Amino acid sequence: MRRKQLWFLIAALIMVNCLTIAFFLAKGNTANGAGLKKDVVATVGKKGILRQDWLNELEARYGKDVLKDMIDQKVIKEMAKKYKITVSNQDVEREFRMIQTTYRSSNEKKQEDEKRWKEQIRNSLLLEEILTKDVAVSDQERKNYFNQNKDLFDIPSAFHLSQIIVKTEAEAEKSLKELSQGSSFSTMAMERSIDEFSANDGGDIGYITEDDDRYPLEYVLTAKTLKAGEWSKPVKVEQGYAIIKLEGKIKGESYSYQEVKEEIRRQIALEQMKVPASARTFWDEAKVSWFYGKEKSND
Template sequence: MKRERLKLVIAGLIVLNCLTVAFFLAKGSSGNSEAVATVGKEKITRQDWLNEMESRYGKEILTELIDQKVIETAGEKNGVKISNKAVERELKMIKTMYGASGGYQSSDEGKWLQQIRNSLMLEELLTRDVHVSEKEMKSYYQQNSEQFHLKDAYHVSQIFVKTKEEAEQTLKELEQGSNFAVLAMERSIDGFTANQGGDAGYVSEDSEHYSQEIIKNIKRLKPGKWSNAIKFADGYAIVMVHEHVEGKKYSYKEVKDQIRRQIALEQMDTPVSAKPLWNETDVKWFYGEIEEK
């Protein structure tokens, strides 16, 4: 579905934002002949590194920056406004429905909110001339009611160890002020989350990856608190809750605009891209002629 692809686009834009910051901070640094790495007696200079980054990512990063400006300009020109409620609802859906697989990281929440606002504005601009009947929208709402009924979700981190002794030692160190993420990286036997400092993203009570005993403990925890040692098949788990996102069932009225855009995008059957708006906003760039998408 286009909306699922859009979540990946938003996640990709967050990564591009990070690359952009790294690239231009480095670009503005003095001493571009200094070495950023050495291999034996050979050195790789900052300028070598910047040139390679520009050749690999320059066009993509510039496209993303132009897209942001194009969407903002076209939105202002056409009087398109996206409410804070719509942005917050979309973020809530990403957290509860996509969790860690959606690429969401709480440390990037400000960037996520901005990218979501831009993405919703782009959807609105692309579909502004598409007519969708009330009957179609109500039918979509009824047939996809689960999509608008969000369950409680919990952002959790975890440490899995093999023995009760290891779990008790870990709890002791946490009580003494040790960092949960550091301990997870040092001793958790779950390789994937250990590399993330134990961060497992968002989970709900019907998650297939957790036993009901672990879910029960998660639901009892307040944000910032961790559990006692929880027995599971291969050892013991300690889980910590960062955030509890309360579930909600959205009414038809609350999601009517979202449904209209969704149906319109499906009818158009074209990529969700800002490129069609470039000519409207008179874009000129370093790479010459603009290719239509």
């Protein structure tokens, strides 16, 4: 449960980051070219939508939430510095790899997005450490928790796959021939695959594991025979025939008690406290003031 909550928190923070970047990039462009034709960001027939109207709408819809989350991230860093709290790179990497195995997006393969994910994971773990810094959890409690929930700390082997699905085996063989002649897998997926959801992402279906019920087990069995960058022979599926490409993989791993005992301490402490993991708790201590006025610490 905790890992799902962490995933949703991180996903929300990344969305906030994207909105923030879009807002300030657009605002910067406006400042550098006010009144120019490039201030029109879209046209419908002969009517245009001005950049400033777009920015106003962004601020009206998301401005308060974006600013609140930006403040939260600053508060986390300030409190971590004040209480000399750090999070190890090993903890961040472990959480990142676990989330990777369940996140379904082609964006995860981009280096800049990976860096953003890890930064949000670090902030989330720092917040948990700050919230639970005064909560004592015995070593026996932690060991009991570990022995009862060992599977929570296992990272399953996961395979990052792309697919092209066509109706007939003949179409699949034709596609294989074109791929062997240098055609782009992602372009072919967009143009030819009958699975519209993945076709829009160039065939990318993200990471899947053996217990993933969204795809046939044959996908994982086929992926195990491939090297990164290789594609398979046609695989019979419900929609027709699939060609599977292995983009990358995560090797499964089980962690020892010593490696995860601090994560267990945080989890038990948070459950004992029965409070939401929110940086708002420290706004008064961090002396936050903002555009929207006084904010309740539990808001």
